[in-house]
Amino acid sequence: MKRELSAVEAKYEAQKIAFGPMYFQSVIALRDLGILQFIGDHRKGVSIDTIVEKLEASEYSVHLLLEAAEILGVVEMEEGIVRISKVGFFLLKDEMTRVNMNFMNDVCYLGAKNMTESFVNGKPEGLKTLGDWPTIYQGLSILPEPAKTSWFEFDHYYSDNAFPDALKIVFRKNPKLLFDIGGNTGKWSFACCDHDPNVRIKILDLPVQLKVAKANATEKKLLDRIDFHAIDLLDTAQKIPQGADVIWMSQFLDCFSKEQIVQILENACQAASENTTIFILEPFFDNQNYPAAHYSLVATSLYFTIMANGNSKMYRIGVMKELVEKAGLEVIETYPLIGDSYHTILECRKRRQA
């Protein structure tokens, strides 16, 4: 299916990699100086002279940034008339692209310089460009702007889209008690309470996270339906309690290495009865329906390396299924690509003895 590249094409592709950061910043400048928007507002095209005349940007800026944008295919130029291209339109209007650009520039750009070091040390060595924490999770609530806004918009974009469809799947069998493992700020638990007035929830997470979740639950007057269980799942001595109808892990396992994932799933397995359903929601990078999504998710893995914790990543769906089996569970259903989201839900249960 894939055509072999000629040497001339391969050399060009290599330069696209080599000057990727430079052209990225040229698009940021094209956007932040209002040039891209101005061109987008003139769908039939606008002359370069008009752009120079109407905008604050210097003639030098406009000419050079358009030369760069033309190479990237962000604009099309013909006889001094500039038009926005489809790629330019996505840069201007598409939410995924907007969120990715800002996340790259505001959260990851400077830290990415320390990528090799991060891999060598197994630590997010780029994080020091934002603050002095061992992982980004300790710093989230106090990130400097614009990193904070860009981080939360990115997180929101890739997480929340999954909720509506996920709720339908999880509540199909009317669970009475749901364990939200790695419940973080409680967003999923609150969505569950909203979805089903009878469900009760236990959020399991590190004490520092539970504090945030509890404060949020208090505000939402949900303390009678949600309780909290402090646990460090990297400590195998700490067991997940029994009794859940559903054990839910949403974008939680991708924070861990393969060995750690097996440990955590074994812990879930010992807590499960024959009637417990274990749901794993993850964006698997090889289970996407268009290449932009695959591309974004692998970039997100690299974000984990340099900024988040230095050792987690998005997984292939096949790898996760192997880890599930290894932990004594079995996948009984796969719900892929729910709606406009990037996620797949694996429905699992304790493997029955033969």
Added chain:
Amino acid sequence: MKRELSAVEAKYEAQKIAFGPMYFQSVIALRDLGILQFIGDHRKGVSIDTIVEKLEASEYSVHLLLEAAEILGVVEMEEGIVRISKVGFFLLKDEMTRVNMNFMNDVCYLGAKNMTESFVNGKPEGLKTLGDWPTIYQGLSILPEPAKTSWFEFDHYYSDNAFPDALKIVFRKNPKLLFDIGGNTGKWSFACCDHDPNVRIKILDLPVQLKVAKANATEKKLLDRIDFHAIDLLDTAQKIPQGADVIWMSQFLDCFSKEQIVQILENACQAASENTTIFILEPFFDNQNYPAAHYSLVATSLYFTIMANGNSKMYRIGVMKELVEKAGLEVIETYPLIGDSYHTILECRKRRQA
């Protein structure tokens, strides 16, 4: 000729821009951790497990970096066996690609974050990541490593390839006296002295540059053939002296804005007789014979913006010809794409009165 992109393709292209810096750094890591070389050494392919086993890099590093490299088309993977692609081969072996990668990473990467600011202020606001100078030219000899090595390798790669063919063209009419405008360290002047034992040279440049050129000329025992003329060509009161058979400007005009270029060429025009030939050597970005070269030269313009001086750039050949005409000169011959170089020589002279 260009096929219209589908929306899915355009969205993918937009993400390639958006995560360009992240993937750039992943290739740097792939290279610096020795993974790319190791794969290149096994042309028939090597298993991921073997890579993990033989190299220092962690399993996590190898898996994630290969996931990124596969998307970029740097490697090809089939059933756990990895092979280097043509693009990967260029990253590993091609001098242009090597020089561009290092220049991007060591000289420009951090400074590029200040691109918008550089355009707004007309100053190289990224330069502060390397040192405290108004332009990079004041800092060249004291740049911190590895920026210094990468800067000089880049400069060398794009300049020196042009010399052999340029000497043949310039010395066709046996000039006796050549003015080397913006002679910098004297490299071109020394090449001229070497090429023709009878030629005499006058290097015209800023006093600070002349000091370097003079020291180099002393070392090469060329003081009897080269003399030095201090001049600031942005000061229109300072005139280029008369008497040259050839006025030579090599990658000099691209350091200036269009208005300044006209001023400088007018200055050359007043110094020229009917028998003076004015040669302009420049890498015009639209006069290249493959797209990687065009791409690299526009990126070089952006380097001028963020790191060098904030206001110069590579030009289109048509624009330069217009400026030549505007200054009272005429282009009598164009020598494009000399050999393996990226340059074009414009041979000009004073326009004759009709």
